Amino acid sequence: MKINRTKDLPHALKNINEIISKLENKIPSLFLDYDGTLTPIVSDPEKAILSEKNKKSIIKLAQIIQVAVISGRDRANVASKIGLENLIYAGSHGYDITGPNGLDMQYGPGQETLPLLDKAEENLKRVLAEIPGAMVERKKYAIAVHYRNVEDSKVEVVQSIVNKELGKYNSLKEGLGKKIIELKPDLDWHKGKALNWILEKLDLHSQKYIPIFIGDDVTDEDALEVLKDDGIGIIVGNHDETTYANYILDNTDEVSEFLEQLADHLS
Numbered sequence: 595m596k597i598n599r600t601k602d603l604p605h606a607l608k609n610i611n612e613i614i615s616k617l618e619n620k621i622p623s624l625f626l627d628y629d630g631t632l633t634p635i636v637s638d639p640e641k642a643i644l645s646e647k648n649k650k651s652i653i654k655l656a657q658i659i660q661v662a663v664i665s666g667r668d669r670a671n672v673a674s675k676i677g678l679e680n681l682i683y684a685g686s687h688g689y690d691i692t693g694p695n696g697l698d699m700q701y702g703p704g705q706e707t708l709p710l711l712d713k714a715e716e717n718l719k720r721v722l723a724e725i726p727g728a729m730v731e732r733k734k735y736a737i738a739v740h741y742r743n744v745e746d747s748k749v750e751v752v753q754s755i756v757n758k759e760l761g762k763y764n765s766l767k768e769g770l771g772k773k774i775i776e777l778k779p780d781l782d783w784h785k786g787k788a789l790n791w792i793l794e795k796l797d798l799h800s801q802k803y804i805p806i807f808i809g810d811d812v813t814d815e816d817a818l819e820v821l822k823d824d825g826i827g828i829i830v831g832n833h834d835e836t837t838y839a840n841y842i843l844d845n846t847d848e849v850s851e852f853l854e855q856l857a858d859h860l861s
């Protein structure tokens with residue numbers, strides 16, 4: 595059960611001193627979502643560009659603490675959008691993780707679904723080509739069907755095409771996001787499991803460490819849940835009435851401000 599009402603959450607910028615005091619005598623690590631957190635939501639996913647301000651803060655932070663990006667995007671795609679080599683990147687909602695010093699993890703059971711995702715991608719691209727604005731984005735371990743640019747009257751058609759395709763595969767399940775419906779492996783693996791995997795792999799789990807996660811969407815709740823008692827979870831905006839987050843930022847501009855202030859405090 596989610597514990598915090600979004601509207602009652604303390605604001606992360608207004609309470610930055612409290613957050614900084616929680617980091618004292620601990621070693622922080624920082625986990626960031628991409629879309630809706632580091633970049634504003636835009637109609638073309640390829641146009642979600644990291645600002646110079648955020649890039650500068652991330653460079654500064656990565657010189658001091660471990661920084662990881664955990665995204666629903668394909669890992670290679672989000673890594674090229676950020677363009678920094680010394681970060682950990684977890685793509686496809688955590689199924690595909692790489693990082694410095696040869697860090698490389700593909701969530702094994704997910705690989706069995708790759709031929710099914712190939713087939714579904716081919717079918718969906720063919721059928722959805724007839725719906726103006728619909729877009730199929732293949733990530734290694736998921737497919738996002740975008741309907742942000744689809745006429746309202748056609749959205750239900752897109753949804754039923756995706757449901758029909760999903761119905762063909764027992765080992766794929768539906769995932770929801772901001773104006774996307776996803777086809778994902780029907781497995782118990784998500785951003786929260788990936789976050790835990792990274793914490794354990796890098797030995798960042800003990801009481802002397804304190805992880806921070808910032809995210810904006812329903813898929814980010816899995817990561818926020820992991821940190822609800824032993825970390826700092828920040829939700830961006832209010833995707834839902836309740837959340838596992840402990841703090842809130844209202845939008846991506848506030849995330850930029852928060853990252854800049856965090857970098858200044860830690861350096």
Ligand SMILES: O=P(O)(O)OC[C@H]1O[C@H](O[C@H]2O[C@H](CO)[C@@H](O)[C@H](O)[C@H]2O)[C@H](O)[C@@H](O)[C@@H]1O
Nearest residue numbers: 628629635636637639642665666667742772773
């Ligand atoms: O986990 P994230 O890094 O936040 O990725 C979630 C999805 O983000 C992208 O889609 C969203 O952002 C697009 C660009 O702003 C927007 O056009 C779309 O409507 C949003 O759903 C990305 O394209 C997806 O693959 C990610 O799953």
